[in-house]
């Protein structure tokens with residue numbers, strides 16, 4: 001019989017970690033599905049769908065694991081996930097972020113992920129606007145985290161394109177504007193022992209097919225390739241100010 005020694009142990013540990021994460025996500029989905037079943041008219045079959053993508057460890061520009069305590073409350077950071085060209089907002093709030101029930105443009109209901117980290121307050125959302133797919137580029141960004149206006153939460157994600165506004169404390173639901181659905185949520189896992197973060201998948205309305213189709217030529221110019229490349233084992237976190245040279249301020 002062939003033995004596999006250390007490599008098998010490592011694989012087993014990884015599988016156990018993946019199983020634990022999967023069980024956690026299923027528990028969250030089951031709780032919300034139960035609530036829907038008791039209270040809602042929409043079908044429960046699509047509840048809690050998770051789009052799994054390869055795990056990526058969040059790291060700094062030198063490749064060192066990024067730690068949750070490096071985030072600043074109410075400030076946007078960005079990383080690329082699940083592809084090297086698809087940007088994601090990473091935001092820590094001062095208070096716990098709880099899951100909420102939202103619906104995609106295609107009428108699929110889902111539970112937004114709860115916040116992670118020591119205060120259960122760290123969330124991540126795809127930075128591709130759900131309206132016409134504007135996104136932060138290295139040169140300029142029209143979509144960003146800004147102060148909320150009158151009657152709004154303290155922070156909103158605002159896309160200057162056509163003034164879609166999203167609430168990052170409520171799963172990036174649409175507050176105003178023409179966006180037909182919330183920003184897709186990016187699932188995070190936090191390791192309490194190391195304070196490290198992994199991105200592991202998405203939930204909600206992914207826009208990646210339309211994004212890569214629409215911007216094939218632009219991405220080729222910006223990144224040298226229009227192909228979808230998975231983020232890989234690690235993805236670099238940057239403050240918003242470093243990710244894009246110019247952040248457009250836009251009035252409502």
Ligand code: FES
Pocket residue numbers: 129130131132133134159160161162163164177178179
């Ligand atoms: S592209 Fe963002 S609101 Fe139109």
